[in-house]
Amino acid sequence: MDSPFFSEEHRIFRRSVRKFVDEELNPHVDEWEAAGRFPKEVYKKLGDLGVLGIRYPAEYGGADADIWTTAVFCEEMGRCRSRGLTMSVLVQTDMSSPHLAYRGSDFLKKKYLPGMISGKRVGAIVLSEPEVGSDLANMRTTAKKKGDQYILNGSKTYITNALQADLFFVAAKTDPSAGKKGVSMLLVERDSPGFLIEPMKKKLGMHASDTGELTFQNTPVPAENLIGEENQGFYYVMESLQKERFVSCCAMTSSAQQAIEDTIDYAQSRNIFGKKLSEYDLTRYKLARLQTRVEAARQLTYYAAHLYDRGLDWTDAVSMSKAFCAEVANEVADECLQIHGGAGYIEEYDIPRLFRDLRLWKIGAGTTEVMYYILAKRMGI
């Protein structure tokens, strides 16, 4: 469906990314899903396509483009048959690098941002901990200032890109007694002393995206690698999470759209009891209903983008969108698998992988319950 939000440039960009996904990624995704990771070369190719710094300044290699360009990119990456790869790439573009691009000092930006935009350096965002989950205010990891260094100690878990990343954006307590007002964000290089990375395997889905646990044992981090101001990290993360949630909405809605298209193809080719599956009213009703819900999810996401584009507060719209898109995407995955019948339970089709992959989005980037918690609070309830 055409949208008034997209210009000629957006449409050309969409075709370019779609072709890239079809030609450079999709032919390899089965292999990468089985391997549990994908080659770092993919980031380099994405860098050449100019998509790793969409809204970043041209002086660092970015494109200085708008939020709609980001939306197009994420929607087309959502059509990659490995949603895990998509998630890893979005961690690079909209979950880790924004801390550097929007809050990093000129020194840090000059040193690291061109490499992240070209795809030479991969990023990870390091928040969750084994004991407190994503409750940042009560995190245990500490960063004590000692001379011109911070000394980092603690453990982190569920870290996407842990095995591939060169740069880790780590949230740690610089003032352990100050709750959320004592969190800072540090940029930690992979080969730092006392920094251990352990793979986490056997995830339900998102198989091509590597996940790991991190341990810091007296890891020295140069003080100049502090992102923004000391003890402001909690607020940076809250701000950045909106972007993280927004891009996940674009990607998952587009994945759901693709599942509907796949299911229409299947229903039109599958004969049951003498007629095509697509000719049964029940199938037609189900697919039309799902399409309506996907469109509503997409338009809610576009509304969030519209607010951001105008410099307005998009927190409510993003929270609603994240909760609603995740519900709709999972409903689509479930219903489309059901329409596939037995075939939907066989890995020969994309639908079982999609079913597993999309389940994450009710949890990742803030659970659906957290989204409704935020909204209820903002409603004054």
Next chain:
Amino acid sequence: MNTLVCIKRVPDTGARFALTSDGQDIDSRNLEFTISPHEECAVEEAIRIQEKQGGSTAVLTLGPEVASEQIRESLAKGIDRGVLLETDGSEWDPQATSQAIVNAVQSIQKTGTKYDLVLFGNESADSGDYQVGVRVAAALDWPCITGIKSIEFQNNQVVAKREAPGGWELFRLTLPAVVTVKEGINVPRHPSLRGIMTAKKKEIERIKPAKPELKLLKQNLRKPQEKSGEIQILGHGIEAVPAIVAKLKELGVI
């Protein structure tokens, strides 16, 4: 080496499509439009020729204002400038289209840009007429070769290769020349985001050609019957043998 590439805006060839109720056109409401695939390769070839030989590149299309999007996409890939022969959107037959292109080429040549090579796709993905490139060459009195999968240059000549059963046919053409290319001559690049942003500033010249009297009139379109993807299972294990033998006899294989 100055190269002009002629392209056509066509519905996305991979998309599901329907016809309008009067059968006169493709229902484009939910369709994506793109550059005809052979012509996408022609655009890529022009850019590669410029990268090796220097000179200039231009892309031309005949169509409504919205066709400027396909010109802009070519500019995003690296083509220098665009020419839109703007129509009201109605279909022009191959003779009318080629005449408009010839007029445009001659008019641009008068302003000082001499084209050495005009590239076309072998045929457009929608109407598949195989005519426009050949007609343009004939009208310009330039040599023409079609269905080409390799282009090189030697001593002011084009050396073009066409696939033939068991090998290649090799052609030498004196410049200026017209060459129509086929998919497979190269792998077209994806326009980068930076290229797309830069293309916004590149020039598209707009010319409104006079609509000639059409001599080839479309009666109506008919959607071909979709190929059946149905699989018939004749049986399982050894018990399937009689059914297989009967089917092979029915098909005339045994």
